[in-house]
Each structure stands twice: as C-alpha cells, then as structure tokens.
Amino acid sequence: MKSREEFEFEKIFRQYVRELYVFAVKIIEDDEMAEDVVQNFFIKLWFNRKAVRLDTSFRSYCYTAIYHESLNALRSRRRFEGIPDSIAAPVDIHKEMDRMDMRLKLKNAIHSLPERCRQIFVSACVEGYSYEEVALRYNLSVNTVKVQVSKAFRILREKLSEDGPLILFLVHLEKRLFCVNRY
C-alpha cells in the first residue's frame, strides 16, 4: 500500500526527473554519473520532505541542488583520476530552467516533421552521423540528405513561429492543472 506521501513523492519525481537529468548531464557530461547525481538528490529529497516547501521556488531549489551535487561529483571524479581541480564553467541556472518551454515546442515540431525527413534530421543532427553515413543507411544520395536536412530546419522554424503562443498557453495550463510529465 502506498502512503499519501509516497504518492506525492512519485508524482514530483516523474514531473521533474527528466529535466533535472538533462541539466546534470550538461554539467557532468557523463550519463551514468548524472544518473547517480539525480538519484542521490531524490533520496535526499525524501528525507528532507518535511522541510521542503512545494511553492513556486521549488523548481529552482531542485536545479540549485542538482548543480551543487554535480559539481561535487565532478570534483570527486577529478580527484579519483588525479586531475587537478579546476573551476567549472559558470552555469546560469535560470537560463537553463527557461529552456523547458522552447524544448517542449521543439519536441512537438520535430514530431510534426514528415517521417523520412525526421529520421534523416535525427540521424544527421542529433545522433551525429555524417551525411555520408546517413545516405548509406537510407540508400539515398548525399545531396538528398542535405536537402532533407535543410527542409527539416525550414519546417521546424515554420512550426515554431506559427503556433508558438498557443502551445505556450497550453503548457502553462497543463502545468497548473495536471502536473504532467514534461516530456
């Protein structure tokens, strides 16, 4: 039987885990270590649950905690590898937090791309395959791949500019009513 507290905790976990993970990966640049950082953060959150307030500053509290945990993880890895400690590049936490709206819009825009066009865009731009490799994989000419990629960028830009305000509105509505998974 799940307690009420556990239920609330799981809801919060599901709501924030992915964006916090993205943030940790950005700082640490190591998927597994970032996963550990996020895991430790939520374990601590459970034990601090009575002290943490779920108000408007909660999200920024999460980001700040992940930021410090990530720096600690980086530091201990450097110590383990015998690399002298250096100052990490400063991160603007609020700038990172604000990227969520645009990320959601972009996700929708990518999903609205025609099937083949999306596949080529993802392989060439996101997964980092060269145009030659993508061409080989889909049995196309390199030129066709180039055309598809620029077509993808054109459609993305159109989608992002046309229904921008509407989605923005929906996102805020969703955030308040359902607390859904952000991705």
Place this chain on the structure above:
Amino acid sequence: VKTDNFYNTLLDQVLRGKLSVGSPDFCKWLEESRENEERFNEELVLMAKEIETAERLDVEQLYKNILDGVNRNHLKRRIKRIMQYAAIVFLLLGVGGVAFFWDTDEPVPQTVLESNRPVVGNNLMTLILPEGEQVLLNRRDSLKQVEGGIDIIFENGCKQKYRTAAATSYNTLKTPLCCDFCLTLSDGTKVWMNALSTLRYPVAFSKNERTVYASGELYLEVAKDSKRPFYVILDSMKIEVLGTSFNINAYTDDNKIEVTLEKGRIRAYADHRIYDLLPDRQLRMNRLTKEVDIRSVKSVDYTLWKNGRYVFKGEPLCDVVKVLKRWYGIEFVFEKPEFEDMVFTGVVDKDEAIDVFIKRLSVTSKVECEKAGQKIWIRKK
C-alpha cells in the same frame, strides 16, 4: 544602431521562451545573414540533443533505485541512532575502562586466515613460499608476517618459522576443491577466495603501491589508503582500486573474466583501454576476442558464494555445471547437447552434498541425473 550584443539577447530570449520565433524583430535578425540562421539552427540541434538525452533516461529503473536507496538509508539512520545510545552507555562506563583496554603495543602487520567452514575431506590450502617451498595449511592456522620473514602458527600451538628471502618476495596461496576461506592481508584488506583459486601477494607491501596477482574467483574488500593504490593483476587485465569491495571471476579455463563492483569505484585496464566501473555494474571481457561490455547487475548475486551460496538466475545449465565442477570436482556429461542450454534458476548451498542439486534438478526439469563415480550423466527422463 543595434549592437551584436542586442541580437545575442534576441536569440537568448527566443531560447528562453520569452520571445516568439515568429516575432518581427527575430525574423528580421534571422534573415539578415546566413550566419545568423546557422547560429539559430545550431541552437535547435543543441536543444534536440537535450530532448534526446531526456528520453534516453530509464525513469522506471531510476525510481526503483531511489526506493532501494531510501530503504537502505532508513536502516542506516536507525543504526546510527543505536550507536548514539551505545556511545552514551560507554561514556557512563567511564574513561577508566577505556584506559584498562588500551593496547600500547604497536601492531605487527600480519596475514590472518580464517574460515567458518568445516574441513571437507583432506582439502588443505597450499602456501607456496618465495623459495618454492610448499606448506599445507589448516584452516585455523594463522600466518603472522614480520618484516622479511613469516611465522606460521599451527592450531595446536606449536610454532614453526619460515624465513623468507627479501621483502619484495611473494607468497602464493592456492585453494583446492570444495574449499573457500577468508584472509586479511597485512594492510587490512580482506580477501575471500573460492575453490581452485590463486592469490600471489607480497610478504610486505611496498610504500607506494599494493599489488597482488589473482586467478579464479575472489572477493576483495580493499582497505582505504589513498597514498598506496591497490592493484589486482589478472592474466589479461589490471584493476586499480581505491578502497572498495568487488568480485572477480577469472578462472583461466574459462573464456570470460567478470569483475563486479559492489561498493566504491574501480578502474580496469584491459587490451590498451581503460574502463571505470560504478557500483552494481559488471564488466565482462572475452579472453579470446577481447570484447568488453559493462552491464547493470545486482552485485549480491555475484558475491553470495563467500557466504556459502551460489545463486543462479536463469543461467544455462552448461554454465551452472562449470561452477559446480569447481566446487565439487564432479564432471557432468550431457546426453544431448540441447540440455546444455536448459535454463536453471536456484540456489546451491555449498555445504550441501551434490546429491541435493541432482535431486532438485531431476524433480523440476525434464531431465534425469545419474551419478556414476566422479561423473554425473544428464539424460532424458
């Protein structure tokens, strides 16, 4: 005149969702130069990568890990509270008691053998001294190591001394069939050795590093010493340790080497590559192809042998009998090769006779086992 900085903030505002991509100001900036458009596209790609990162995360697994961590921490907190009470009790007992127990003798580095398992048959451990002399050891013997030499104290109390040549020389310990035990090295590192395993360790560790050589199956709890890294050298791999517990499975008659980390952090050097391992991860290397993979495991499944149990979770019978052969020294013969792929799940208690396993296998599967001398035949019912 609008400065470059202003456009930076325009792009910035768009990325932060504060300005629409379709706003006239931004469109004007985009169409101004090819360079601007490319910069915007680069930012889109960066963001698409972030989306991909988020989707790659196994949320369900992570949530399970968090619940596990929470439960473990609950226990730790309870123990901590009990320890606090214990500390108070000690304080009440008074400082006089502490002074009474105070030991002023400086500890002599020593290797201590211990085993809680009754001796089965005549299986004695062998200690090979640096000169090549072999000594059979009883389980309750203790090896006391003094600089440059070694004392072996037998169970019945009669003492025998073996002097070793130089401080850099190595002793070798070998376990026979049906024998496992635990020893503590002079630096405080605890080593559990399973049957048919070998450990070569220096009579005295050097000042800058601790190196041992191993084969077979061993579980190590390395004592922390940041000034002296601990190395375990296997036939085709080197493992660097900084205070941690992990399991090694590297029998030379097997194609695979398995290193499973329970706590801490280790680094493996194999085939000119470096692998860092996190807890509950297992590194597997194929000796022949040098292929390496790292997977998530429950490390306890791989270390229970030291507590007297083998755990098999859906493993093919041919792998299970390999493990049993090393413990019981019994050969299994499969009547049909397809029986080798049968999947076995279960626990084998090391104190049980092999007959228990045979009976269990016969009852729960479609095969029948028959024991004939040192061989067990597996055939169709």
